[in-house]
Every structure is written in structure tokens, then in C-alpha cells.
Amino acid sequence: MTASSAEGAVEVRFPPQHRGDDDNARRHAGFFALNDWLAGSDQQWLYATGEDNAYYSHDHGLYFPGGPNWTPELLEQNVDTEYALGADQQGLDHDELTRLATELEQIAQEDIDRQLSNLPADWPVTDEELEAVATFADQRRQPVAERIRSLASGGEQ
Numbered sequence: 001m002t003a004s005s006a007e008g009a010v011e012v013r014f015p016p017q018h019r020g021d022d023d024n025a026r027r028h029a030g031f032f033a034l035n036d037w038l039a040g041s042d043q044q045w046l047y048a049t050g051e052d053n054a055y056y057s058h059d060h061g062l063y064f065p066g067g068p069n070w071t072p073e074l075l076e077q078n079v080d081t082e083y084a085l086g087a088d089q090q091g092l093d094h095d096e097l098t099r100l101a102t103e104l105e106q107i108a109q110e111d112i113d114r115q116l117s118n119l120p121a122d123w124p125v126t127d128e129e130l131e132a133v134a135t136f137a138d139q140r141r142q143p144v145a146e147r148i149r150s151l152a153s154g155g156e157q
Contacts, residue, residue, distance in 0.1 A: 009046045015087040022052040028087075029096040032151060035085045037104065037144045038063045038137065039078065043085070064133070072132030079139045082147065089151055097152035104145040109138045 019025050034040065042062035064070040065078035112134045119125065 009048050011044060011046055019088075019091040025091055025093040026096040029092045029100060029148075029151075031087075032085045032089075032092065032097070033100040033104065033144065033148050036083045036147060037140055039065050039081070039083045040085070041067060041083075064136070072129055075132045075136040079136055080143070082143075084147075092151060094152045097148050101145040101149040101152065104141045104148070107138075107141055109134065112137050 019028055031043070035043065040063045062068065064075060065081070066074040116130050116134055119130070
């Protein structure tokens with residue numbers, strides 16, 4: 001585990017620990033969902049040393065296939081790829097996994113488009129790239145929801 005620190009928090013790379021502390025069982029469920037849905041790699045966590053070992057996900061710069069060098073073509077080629085977190089699944093909050101699966105299923109394309117429209121206008125991203133991200137996120141919702149729901153029922157991701 002590599003780490004750097006900020007006051008009250010330590011950045012750790014992998015894997016998230018202390019699942020039984022604080023609200024980590026619920027938070028970690030979200031890590032599994034977000035990682036798979038948006039093709040996470042290079043996971044980074046903030047470990048709040050003063051908050052009963054709480055973990056928070058941060059620095060999502062290497063999400064989407066290809067990390068910061070993703071392209072619409074890479075998104076399209078990897079829309080069906082599973083991006084399992086690869087961490088211990090024991091002790092995840094099953095109610096939260098089920099809630100997250102349901103939330104993913106209920107996100108509409110319009111919701112994704114609305115969020116992407118909030119990006120700063122000066123970000124170097126084209127309309128074609130934004131459309132590819134929206135399509136990628138939308139097409140992955142259901143399969144990821146099914147995998148997350150499988151975790152809730154005791155299946156393997």
C-alpha cells in the first residue's frame with residue numbers, strides 16, 4: 001500500500017480496508033459500482049485517520065478505458081468489458097449494493113446528458129467525445145447493475 005498524507009487523511013492506493021468501521025461497508029459498495037460503471041483503474045482512496053478509519057474514493061482521472069487518453073473508439077470497443085474492482089467482497093452492505101443497482105437502472109440518458117452539460121465550457125472535450133461518454137455510461141448501466149445486484153445476493157463480481 002503506497003500512501004501520501006494530508007492533514008487528517010492519508011491517500012492509499014489499494015485495497016480499501018477497515019470494512020467494518022465507520023460507514024465503510026456502504027461506501028465500499030459504492031466503490032465497486034463506480035469502478036465497474038465508469039471503467040476505473042488506478043484506484044485511490046482517502047483514508048480519514050480521525051474518522052474511525054473512514055475511506056473515500058477520490059482522483060478519478062484514470063476512469064474510462066484508456067485512462068486520461070480515452071477516445072470515443074476506446075469507449076465503444078470496451079462498452080461490454082467488466083471492470084471489477086478486484087478487492088475483497090466480504091462484508092459489503094447488501095442493502096446498499098441493491099440500492100445502487102436500482103439507481104443505476106433508473107438513470108435516464110437525459111440524466112447523463114444533463115450532468116455532462118455541467119462540465120466547464122473551457123474543458124478540452126468535443127461534442128463527439130461527450131456523446132461517446134454519455135453512450136458509454138448509458139449502455140453500461142444495466143449490465144453493471146446486474147453485476148452489483150449479484151454481489152448483493154452473494155455472487156462473485
